[in-house]
Amino acid sequence: MTPTITAFERSPDRGMGLSRDVRVRWALEETGQPYDVRLVSFAAIKQRTHLAVNPFGQIPTYEEGDLALFESGSILLHIAEQHPGLLSADPHARARAITWMFAAVGTVEPPILDLQTAKFIESDKSWADERMPLVKDRIRDRLRQLSSHLGDAEWLDGAFSAGDLMMVHVLLRSRPSGLLDEFPNLSAYVARGEARPAYKRAFAAQRAAFTDAQPPGAAN
Ligand code: GTB
DSSP states (O other), X not given: XXXXXXXXXXXXXXXXXOSTHHHHHHHHHHTTOOOEEEEEOTTGGGSHHHHTTOTTOOSOEXXXXXXXXXXXXXXXXXXXXXXXXXXXXXXXXXXXXXXXXXXXXXXXXXXXXXXXXXXXXXXXXXXXXXXXXXXXXXXXXXXXXXXXXXXXXXXXXSSOOHXXXXXXXXXXXXXXXXXXXXXXXXXXXXXHHHTSHHHHHHHHHHHHXXXXXXXXXXXX
């Protein structure tokens, strides 16, 4: 059965590929799975129909027959477990790839999200400017550790896996701040992810959804 995912009809990132439906689209593209997309508004995700699928009122969600999932990590793991291409058949390599998925969402993503909060939600606070260097340094700490682990390797643990997919997408969100560029091997790692045909298809699909939703000439 073809799954249906949700994505914003007008993504706040203006189609730059940063919204979390992109990691799900990318996983479906890597594994060659067709999918449908239900585009939703900010208002709609706070209403009962959507809350029945994601009690936190967020995208992405994933519906397949009578299975309804939320949390991009859980959706990605489900896809990777159902279809070959993102997890090794070797049990240890598989477990390590899942570890990297958790590391991406649980260890690397939180400080990157904190910078968004600092910039867009807390910027009017009296202490905002004073706190900003700390927020950025916490991201740098994680990027430095990851950079040191990756070294000259192509991917985090041998062949490209669901762990790389999640990590690349998490790191993309640190690029607009300029922090990713401070670590050339991580920039190159992200660029390798973006160069994958499956990523390009996922990016193009979310970009098209954004531009289709805009009045002519509004998107750039
Ligand atoms: N832990 C959940 C998961 O991984 O699925 C987090 C899901 C989440 O935060 N979803 C966001 C959402 O629905 C959209 S992706 N937010 C609405 C709300 O919470 O009310 C987050 C996002 C938003 C904006 C940008 N951007 O502008 O760059 C990037 C990503």
